[in-house]
Amino acid sequence: MEPSPLTQDSRPEIFQPKIIRLYEALFKEEEEDTELSDGFWQEFFLHRPDVGGLKRILDSIPPDEMLHLQSHSQQLVRRAISGVKQAKPPADEIALETLTVFLDAALTKKYTNPSSDVISVLAGLHDADAVMTDFVAVLDAVIRNGRSIPLRLKAVRATLSITAAGFHTALPSYFTHRDLFPSLMKYIQDCENSTQVAPAFYLLGLLTNYNKFEFQNPYRLRLDDFVNDAIIQKMIRGFGENCLKLRDAYVAVQEDLPEGWTLGSTLSYIGLGVLAPGSRPLTPTPAAEETKSLFGALPGPEAGTLLTTYDFANANKVFCFHLVSLQAEKKPDASPLSAFLSLTSYLFQHAHRSARAASYAYLSLFILQVLVEDQMLVKKMCSDESKLSVRLCRQRQPYLPLVRSERVPAAVILDLMVDAINHNLRRRLDYDFYILCLAILLRTISYLSRTKTRLSYHWSELWRTLLSFVRFLTTYESDIRSNYKSSEMVDTLVGLLAFTLSAGENFLPDPASYDDLFYKLTESGDVLVKFRDAYRLSSQTGSIQSLINVSSHYHSLLEGNEGGKARSKNLSPREVSTVIKQGYETLSIETSEGLDRWDKFREADYKPVLKRIARTVVDDAKSLAEFL
Structure with a gap:
């Protein structure tokens, strides 16, 4: 029998998604001056973005080469802005997500002339103001009135990403020229849970700290007179939940709460713990070096919300009142103040581990000093009506006496200061x-x-x-x-x-x-x-x-x-x-x-410290933006 004229091509070992081929075509150096067709961009924004693939391609491009490819990167920025502006699903979400990944990768490269080179890559020196002003306006509109919370959340994340990645360039100035504060507050008001609130709250801290010692930052002024109780309470509850997550990361490394004298603990003491009711295998304790390494990486990047909390507390009496007064939504959950004090205890015992850990410990100190300087607030924190239970860190000696009952916040603050002095x-x-x-x-x-x-x-x-x-x-x-x-x-x-x-x-x-x-x-x-x-x-x-x-x-x-x-x-x-x-x-x-x-707390007295803290928070925001 003669062989069939039909032959079967061998299957490729790896199927490459079409969007990856489009990414590669976009960033080909030999086509740097080519104006890509409308058809290319229509297809480009039809495919769901491959975040990992796009990031790998962009990370492989050196800063100088990215400058050579500025014609295509500028086209991407303009087309993505246009796609978001048209508000047609799913192209608007695809455009926003693609733009977020691109900006994060492009802005974090180490250019020779950071500000001018970044502007060249994104928009070109001549069109920068028009393009970036249009971009900020589009983000502002989506954050305020986007068709869904998920889309609005993507816009907040995009703004957080570009602000963090370009913090030390002129880019964030576009977010100070156009005031996003009302839109961020409207977004927070509409949020359904603290997970959605967190990126906007974090972003507010970055915007408030952008060049705030060099000029009159409009976001700092906005914090002074903001009095919407409902929104403030939502921010504080989200902050409290964030504090508990950060605190629990320390506990996951080393459980430090002494166990009560129960049947289970008695049996364990005499070597018969397996007979204890509901017994389960103990979590292995990490070795000393591993423990040191794990603690050294804490707190997580979400701790950057301490900066926003400090700025709000330093500027706004209403915010301070709710931070001290707000109760847990249900028992036995911790109140926001209890959660903050608990996290602070862990920060203080581990502040010595790195400059980064010390930066967040400083923010807690600043917040506490602002609170105890207000006579009405400290009166409330000494009142029996404000009693709360706070889990304090016991991961390093010397230990303070273990207090399981509720106490007034002022007593807890004294404990925090004792621990801070002893452990650093x-x-x-x-x-x-x-x-x-x-x-x-x-x-x-x-x-x-x-x-x-x-x-x-x-x-x-x-x-x-x-x-x-x-x-x-x-x-x-x-x-x-x-x-x-x-x-x-x-x-x-x-x-x-x-x-x-x-x-x-x-x-x-x-x-x-x-x-x-x-x-x-x-x-x-x-x-x-x-x-x-x-x-x-x-x-x-x-x-x-x-x-x-x-x-x-x-x-x-x-x-x-x-x-x-x-x-x-x-x-x-x-x-x-x-x-x-x-x-x-x-x-x-x-x-x-x-x-x-005593003299009232003056932010200007700690200008070098606060600038160092802002750099830490910006770095954490960059890493956080990848996982939000």
Whole structure:
């Protein structure tokens, strides 16, 4: 039999999607000046985008080559804008998603002249204003009144992507020339869940921080007078949910909540955990190096919403009120404030791991300082009506006492400051961090003293922490005193200790808490003298001398004679307490005026820190935009 004239072509090993072939045709260097046909673009925007494929192709193109291909990239931008503007599904969504991927890849390349080269790739120097203004207008319209929430969400993500990727170029200025704030608020109002709110809230923080120290940023001004309660509450609830997700990422690395004494834990203790009701295999604990690496990558990039929260809190009293007041939608869920305080606890214990982690810890400090400076807010945070339960980090020693019951937020904030001070001690001290911690303590305690609010709290932990800090500063004086900021930090620490000493009877809940302060000062007498000399604090300075005088007074009493007999060197706690009480009768405390005075938080004082934080958030926004 003769062979058939019909032959079967062999199948290709890999089928290449048509859209990938179109991407390759678009970015062929040999056709850089060709005006692609209408038919090409019609077909281009009929196919669902292959995000991974487009990104791979764009990432493989060097910056110089991307400039050579600017004719085609400019066509892509113009055609995509036109496709979004026509609002015909599914072409508008395809155009928007394609444009988002392209912009993210094109803007993050390291060009020789970033601003001018980016403009050349996107629109050309002559047409830049017209094209980019049109693009922002189209995004604005879709965010405000797009035909569906998913499409509007894509527009928010596209704006977040271009703002983050081009933050250090002139591109975000187009979003400040056209005010997107009303559209973003309308979008948030229409959102159905916090997942949809998050990108818009994140974007608002980036836009607010764009060159805000160089010119009057319109978004910053918008935050001042925004009073829509419903939208603010929706943003804060979304922020609270985000805080819990970020907190749970730390817990996933290392479970740190002590288990209650149950039948299961008892059986586990004696090696029979498998018999416990509902027993299940324990999650393997990562090795030390792996744990260190996992913690080093936290918090996740979603932490950038802390920047928006800080900017809103610093500008808007209504926002602060809702942040402090908003309750959980249902029990036993955490309120937004509880979620924020819990995340902050984990941030503080791990702030030492990287500059990035420290940046987010700073944002929490800024927010807390703004809150405790407002007398109405701190009053609310000291009220029994505001009691809440907060899971605090216990992943590193020393541990604070475990409190399972609800407490007023002010007590939780004191715990946060104690943890922050204890867990970030190192020779190359972060002075601004410690100045903020001490400032928050001073503001909180000065309010308690002025209002005679007796706060139930484990005060001995605070006394121990502050005096341990004095001991640390004395030990490493040669490393610390050379920095000009050390004097402000030392003065604040001494003033805080002196203030608690002179005003303790106004806010301490019982005599035992006051006695404990005097006893710990007595124990630290030698250290206080060395501290004074090491930092050249004049003996005439009232605050440090008051501390030393109190220590000397009780030291002499504890070592002195009683009824003609020398005191035993091994006094019982009760005997020490008796001596402390007796010593009040002969003790004279020199009170220095103004120890409880403080200057209001000024953002400009932390300009370098905030600029560094903004860079961190922008970098995280770039990575976040890929997964939203």
